[in-house]
Amino acid sequence: MPRLVMHIDLDAFYTAVEQRDHPAWRGRPLIVGAAPGRRGVVATCSYEARRFGVHSAMPISEAVRRLPAETVYVRPNMARYAEVSREIMRVLGTLAPVVEPVSIDEAYLDVSGLERLVGPPEVVARRTKAAIREAVGLTASVGIGPNRLIAKLASDARKPDGLLVVRPEEVRAFLDPMPLAALRGVGAVTARRLEQAGLRTVGDVRSRPLEELRRRLGARTGTQVHLQSNGIADDRVHPATERQSISKETTFAEDVEDSDVLRDTLRWAAQEVGYLARHDARKGTVVTLKIRLHPFETHTRSRTLAAPSADDRVIFDAAWDLYRADTHAGRAVRLIGLGLSGWAQAPVQSDLFAEIDTREQDPADDRLDATLDAIRRRFGRHCIQRGLSRRP
DNA sequence: TCTGGGGTCCTAGGACCC
């Protein structure tokens, strides 16, 4: 039996939650993201803000230039969004047997076989939207198609509050006029390569032989692009998968040259990563240092540990060694951070409790703020900015 | 315009082993 995949995408999720919770912000341009005047980008903007040409990932400085004075700017409240997300995923779980969350505001559902129970795909989609609206008071866009690619493009096609079902016989006509970036795995670089070959749309890609695409993009990407342009893509929906790495990084408000600041920031990152790993009952074998130098040059250095660890000090020591071993001494640092990956096969719970926890107290958000405040107090002008998470 | 943070996956060279 042909598979039927549904993709659900909340509309302007972060700003929608904020406008729901703050009636005074409804109907106004609203930005969730970096603070104006600081380094950073727009995470999500309300539809009122999009009318001014603002979009996610735009530098906040550019957004400020474009938006009127009545615009509201807020920092992300991730704990709140995660809470709403959990409720949405719970509701989705009551509608279909397999739910695959792909991010805080997106999920795939396998709705094959729901036809006999619920009705045609349009009815399944309408019920899903209604259930989300009833549970959390937010609108979602829903797309249904024969595979993940088509379902996702279908949910994008009618945003906001959209609903589109694309049947197998409609797939080619639906795909052909789409821009190259509609295909999964085609970003700025791959799109540019294809444009240089005179291709503009998915239909153009479909008209080219597989061999040419493989030659231009490499065997793997070329094949994927070829298959997708013909409407062929993964139609499986899996339950949530395990994460492969944990990382913490921060961009400084001003570039930093003082190695004491870098060391303290790495220590903070190691505490966060170590805590999250222990909380997940995991030990990692690879520590990766990430550093972004002035003006915007990113490097990573990694090291395999002698033994798997979730110990703040072990993680910090490895990262600090990597930092000192490198030759960027004296250069201004824009960002620094670290990650832990390469999980040990069978983490032993009791071992994890023996790991050294160098945090001062509770793992709550205020502890992180306290740590950052301490760094700010000590190194006044090097204000560390809290992170944010980009959402469309 | 001046570019966040948290991730995944792929590639490719070199080391090392058989």
Place this chain on the structure above:
DNA sequence: TCTGGGGTCCTAGGACCC
């Protein structure tokens, strides 16, 4: 003394996604 081919691990970087 000069030389295979394959497999796996480690490391660095990059493209991409949300």
